[in-house]
Amino acid sequence: MNRVQGSLRGMTLVEVVLALGLFVMLGLFVSGVVRSVLGIWQTSERQGRGDLEYLAALERLQSDLAALHTGPRGWLSLDSWELRSGRENEEPWLAPRLRFLARGSGLRAVDPEGRSAVEVMWTLVPEDNSGQRISRLVRMTQPANSADSLASDRYAAAMAKTGAVMSILDGIGWFELNAIERDGRLHDFADVAPETPVDFPRSISFSIDRIEGLARTKPPQLDADLSSGPGRCQLRGPQPLGVVDTVLIEGEWVELKGSFPRMTITQRGVRGTAPISHSRDSGVLFFRRFGTKINLPSQGKRLQP
Incomplete structure (x- = not known):
């Protein structure tokens, strides 16, 4: 009889806290998945x-x-x-x-x-x-x-x-x-x-x-000052869609290679522009390329x- 009554008792405070923690973690996971799916859908729609x-x-x-x-x-x-x-x-x-x-x-x-x-x-x-x-x-x-x-x-x-x-x-x-x-x-x-x-x-x-949409209004930014010479650059912000090898930074065309967000600068001042220094937080514009004959x-x- 006592054993039955023990099994019918309510949850302890520790069990309640653990359950709430699990629910919160599950909620955060689900909301993260939903945000990711919505982001992919919106990006695909814009593309x-x-x-x-x-x-x-x-x-x-x-x-x-x-x-x-x-x-x-x-x-x-x-x-x-x-x-x-x-x-x-x-x-x-x-x-x-x-x-x-x-x-x-x-x-x-x-x-x-x-x-x-x-x-x-x-x-x-x-x-x-x-x-x-x-x-x-x-x-x-x-x-x-x-x-x-x-x-x-x-x-x-x-x-x-x-x-x-x-x-x-x-x-x-x-x-x-x-x-x-x-x-x-x-x-x-x-x-x-x-x-x-x-x-x-x-x-x-x-x-x-x-370029259009968030790639233009909220582009990735330089995470540190960039001198006028070649080297590496660290970017922060959303990863652009359809990364190409030539980006525009404050009116200067720059050739990059590597994987976002750590990229290597291979050439400065291309497409008739002059190499200049760029400050931290400068926007980096990634374009999508289209072409035909x-x-x-x-x-x-x-x-x-």
């Missing part, structure tokens, strides 16, 4: 949204190039122009610029009847005055019979600077356009004038480094009447 935005931009560029005017009137220019953010003491940097004549039948939004020709331009414009060299990918179109032509370097630059362009993608840190010739050689410059027997490039290669109509062969 998927970024992929869709890039694919939409790529589809538009492909559609424009598919309408390339390859007849005698057709022309194409691939060059670069200087970007200036407007911030004092900031050096300008170069951005590629693609301009060409397209058939109006392929750009009905500009030429509803599809009977004329349309001038098209793709390039970058500075996004803000942060000093980080972040740009927007923009597009401009106009009828070919306009008073001024986008083939004019001065006019094209003026239109881009005055904002007479359509924003396609923001958060662009690096942009590359190359003309691919029939022999496979790549050039960052092309000049195909109208009324000449010169053929167009066979295709155009398109590559961007883009776009074939031109008739493999770039100019059609003669």
Whole structure:
């Protein structure tokens, strides 16, 4: 009888404390798992949204190039122009610029009847005055019979600077356009004038480094001051998605290798930037890289009447 009564007694204070401790530990574990799952889901959602935005931009560029005017009137220019953010003491940097004549039948939004020709331009414009060299990918179109032509370097630059362009993608840190010739050689410059027997490039290669979301608003930070030379760097903060070998620190492009958060600096001041010292807590921008090749109509062969 006494044995039965002993088994029916309540839990001791030690047992209660141990049980509460186990419940707290279990709760912390479950909440940690939930936060991790939500973080992965949100990151995947942002990555998927970024992929869709890039694919939409790529589809538009492909559609424009598919309408390339390859007849005698057709022309194409691939060059670069200087970007200036407007911030004092900031050096300008170069951005590629693609301009060409397209058939109006392929750009009905500009030429509803599809009977004329349309001038098209793709390039970058500075996004803000942060000093980080972040740009927007923009597009401009106009009828070919306009008073001024986008083939004019001065006019094209003026239109881009005055904002007479359509924003396609923001958060662009690096942009590359190359003309691919029939022999496979790549050039960052092309000049195909109208009324000449010169053929167009066979295709155009398109590559961007883009940043968005928390990778931009809350990037990893330097855990110690960084001199202007090579060496190692310790980072702290969230691990970026899709780490690439080139990062942007306060307007300087730096090449890294290794595993996050301890990484080795292999080269400073790349992509036309100057190596400078960076203080602790400086943001380190990790970009996602996208790229493809776009074939031109008739493999770039100019059609003669």
